[in-house]
Amino acid sequence: MxxxxxxxxxxxxxxxxxxxxxxxxxxxxxxxxxxxIRFLREPLCPICGMEQLDRPGGHGHLCGACLTTPPSYDLARSLVRYETAVRQLVHKLKFGGDTSVAGALADLALRADLSLFADCHVIVPVPLHRLRLRGRGLNQAAVLARLFFAGRERTILPDGLIRVRNTVAQTELRGIDRRKNLKNAFRLNRSFQPDRSIVCLVDDVFTTGTTVEACSRVLKNHGAREVRVITLARASMTGGGR
Known part of the structure; x- marks a missing residue:
């Protein structure tokens, strides 16, 4: 009642x-x-997770971008396409601080196969710069990490990586400018030693892969054995960003 x-x-x-x-x-x-809402479907590029629906016998075949310029991360997967309904959910969380959308996002996570991340030792959200975090009140990647891996909160390190430069939003840039924008933008938290660890890196949207590439490079340079990327959505249906 x-x-x-x-x-x-x-x-x-x-x-x-x-x-x-x-x-x-x-x-x-x-x-x-x-x-x-459309979940990504096989066949996918085994590394970056790009859909290859128009490629005959696409299972197990790398996309052109991963063939020519292999990324620093070992694999990346996204749950859904970054289309209208998902875009509105992300914007409400990311720019409006509206945590009421968590239920809808949690439902998407429950419908997804996250078995590729079951043996990750530590889960690290892509960080925001402290000034941007202060303005927004939350880091959407950290919220998603808790939703994706409910019950594994002890393995989530919200400050495993630190964003040391308050960069221009990646959505405002293209191609090489995205890479320049993130050069030396991240560093490892001194309290975190990823030696030989399998690290799960969490972000909201995979567009070109530039952000997760920059974070993965830092983790690999400090000894991470593997970096596996999970994002809620994928905006680009083509490879690239490296």
């Missing part, structure tokens, strides 16, 4: 578009937004 009264006073709404949901519904998203 109490929950019913709360639903009447504060009707549940879709975490993405905000349309009202049926009172008592366990759904976190409306049917339209749910149907808009």
């Amino acid at each position: 109490k929950m019913g009264c709360m639903d009447l006073l504060f009707p549940p709404v879709c975490g993405s578009c905000g349309v009202r949901l049926a009172v008592g519904s366990p759904a976190k998203l409306c049917p339209d937004c749910t149907s808009n």
Whole structure:
């Protein structure tokens, strides 16, 4: 009864578009937004995780970018495509500090196969610069790490990496400018020694891979045995960024 009264006073709404949901519904998203979300499907590039749906016999074949310029990370996977419903969820969390979308994001994580990350020793979110973190109030990558790996909180190191330069947003840059923007932008926290560890690196969106490449390089240079990247969404359906 109490929950019913709360639903009447504060009707549940879709975490993405905000349309009202049926009172008592366990759904976190409306049917339209749910149907808009597309999980990435095999075949994928074994390294960067790019979909290769138009490539005959694509299973096990590297994409062109990973063939020509292998990344520092060992593998990267994304749950879903960065399309309208997911973009709205990410923007609410990232720029609005709206943690009410966590339920919808957690549901996506539950539907995903994260078995490739089961044996990771430590989970490190891509960091924000302290000034940006102060302005936003949260690091969306750290929130996602807790949602993706619920029950493994002790292995999450939110400050394993430190962003030492308050860089321009990557979305405002292209190609080589993205790489220049992140040069020497990250360093390892002195209290973290990843020697021979399998590190899971978490971020919100994989666009060109430049950010996770920069972070992975730091981790590998300090002895990490492997770096495996998991992001909520993938914005680019082509390889590159290295």
